[in-house]
Amino acid sequence: MASLVAYDDSESEDESFGQKEGTPASVQTISSVTFASDHTVLQSEGSSSSSRFYSQPQHCTDWERKSCSESAAPLHLPAAQGEVVTLQTPSIIPNSFSEGANLAKRLPAVLSGVRPYVPKRQRLSVETMNPKYPSEHVQGDQTRKSQILSDVSPPLKPYLGEKPRAAGIPRKLQMSLEGHQGPVNTVQWCPVPHLSHLLLSASMDKTFKVWDGAESGRCLRLYTCHSGAVRDACWTPCGRQLLTGSFDNTAVITDVETGQQAVKLDNQFKVMCVALYPSSPDVFLCGGYSSEVKAWDSRCSKVVKVYKAGIQQTLGILCLRGGMDFITSTDCVSRDSADRTLIAWDYQTTAKVSNQIYHERYTCPSLALHPQEESFVAQTNGNYAALFSSQKPYRMNKRRRFEGHKVEGFAVQCDFSPDGTILASGSSTGFAHFYDYHYARTLHSFQAHSQPCLCVSQHPVLPATAATCDWVGEIKIWH
Structure with a gap:
């Protein structure tokens, strides 16, 4: 799930969030996330193989699936039948659906540090801007030139x-x-x-x-x-x-x-x-x-x-x-x-x-x-x-x-x-x-x-x- 996986750019923000708010007992840090074609298996760090949490098992009811999708938007990754994709990144996962709603309110602050991809050409143009007022300086200067x-x-x-x-x-x-x-x-x-x-x-x-x-x-x-x-x-x-x-x-x-x-x-x-x-x-x-x-x-x-x-x-x-x-x-x-x-x-x-x-x-x-x-x-x-x-x-x-x-x-x-x-x-x-x-x-x-x-x-x-x-x-x- 996209809202349950933090990218490398937001790693520092996840740590500060855990120190500030305090990680509850019901929230565990996941070291490995495995995506399969039929269901998702999350492995807890330092736990046995029997302690697993299934985000959307096949026996979930329609109402439970709806509640899970509202609390965290799913991550759409293309995967062929039987193909497994493993991400070695930390994340914060609730142990129950009841805690998912409360955690979803705090997840936008955690994921705000995820930056979109910026093309190289655009990055080079941004570097030439005024560091104090980057966009206003260049855009305003071009406006004056054209006017x-x-x-x-x-x-x-x-x-x-x-x-x-x-x-x-x-x-x-x-x-x-x-x-x-x-x-x-x-x-x-x-x-x-x-x-x-x-x-x-x-x-x-x-x-x-x-x-x-x-x-x-x-x-x-x-x-x-x-x-x-x-x-x-x-x-x-x-x-x-x-x-x-x-x-x-x-x-x-x-x-x-x-x-x-x-x-x-x-x-x-x-x-x-x-x-x-x-x-x-x-x-x-x-x-x-x-x-x-x-x-x-x-x-x-x-x-x-x-x-x-x-x-x-x-x-x-x-x-x-x-x-x-x-x-x-x-x-x-x-x-x-x-x-x-x-x-x-x-x-x-x-x-x-x-x-x-x-x-x-x-x-x-x-x-x-x-x-x-x-x-x-x-x-x-x-x-x-x-x-x-x-x-x-x-x-x-x-x-x-x-x-x-x-x-x-x-x-x-x-x-x-x-x-x-x-x-x-x-x-x-x-x-x-x-x-x-x-x-x-x-x-x-x-x-x-x-x-x-x-x-x-x-x-x-x-x-x-x-x-x-x-x-x-x-x-x-x-x-």
Whole structure:
């Protein structure tokens, strides 16, 4: 009988049970159990051959058979006619049917230690779990991985099916995101509308993160694939991968969902800026502490084009609409002018289209392209943002410039609203400034951080929502 036979796994529990409850005189320990085809014979340990107990003899009545089956479920073992199976295991057996009912109440506690068979594959997966919360840790982690790119944040749902509204100006603090241990160089919302609640941040603490910037404000993923400061980062157009450049001389394409490195390329110089080529998502540009700008093809992990200039480092890269040309910002400044501060390149021929775009004696730490018009702005260390045409010959608009913020050597970035009517910029004073693009006047400014505000990124879907970051590693969401 199954309830009357204890397996090896429950041996220790049987001993503790006998010591705690005390084994009654009517209960004996059986050393051998013999199963026959017609009846079961139980041999007592240390007893003579005449003292035997028949569990279900052939002369049992139907009522006695029913009582025995209720007190202990039978063990179904396949046995041929005349075949005898002997188990050398201890068990607890009552001497009469009247004591079987009382003993059956205590048998579940004894047999609770009997463990089912676990396949080897499942045992190996269990060993990798968290010892404190084994199932919750693995299952919860897999759930979060599958929900990063599948779930739509509730605050976004009312705006996904509607036409883009006019951009607004954020005025109130919605949440503060803390976790970076160094300056946050850039923050960027995911360009895919239904995933635009995801916020990317790159920091000098050698990490970059993806946050839920629309609802919970928690960090969804931490990526540590760089051994140096992460200077620049951006989303791929599909929103499933991230492109980052670091001071460890590498540019990495990382899968957002799994955190695995799809491509890791060594540029042999510290990477300051990265940009995806718009005509081919598999090609991206890298610039930094070098006189060269390299174009990589992520499919073959090879340099496909090299752009050389007599400069020391590249501060920013901006691919123009159409993908035929791109603009680079450098630190090359002569005594009288800044002829090579902005250089226009032909992507196919690697030739310079123009290096006489900007003539003032200031470097430009960042660039931003207008989402609708053929123009772009360059953030300058002259404490203003200059406006240029994005078509040849790339002339500067001398009548319109955006003033009021300070740069003072920091890599302060600027960003356009989705409709292009508002230009936002950070400031070395910690302020966030919002300008009317058409009239170049200040619409609103507020103290966003106590330290230099390096970037202001306006949300592509939610109106009047922006993210800011500062020099001490703090990120704030404004609405």
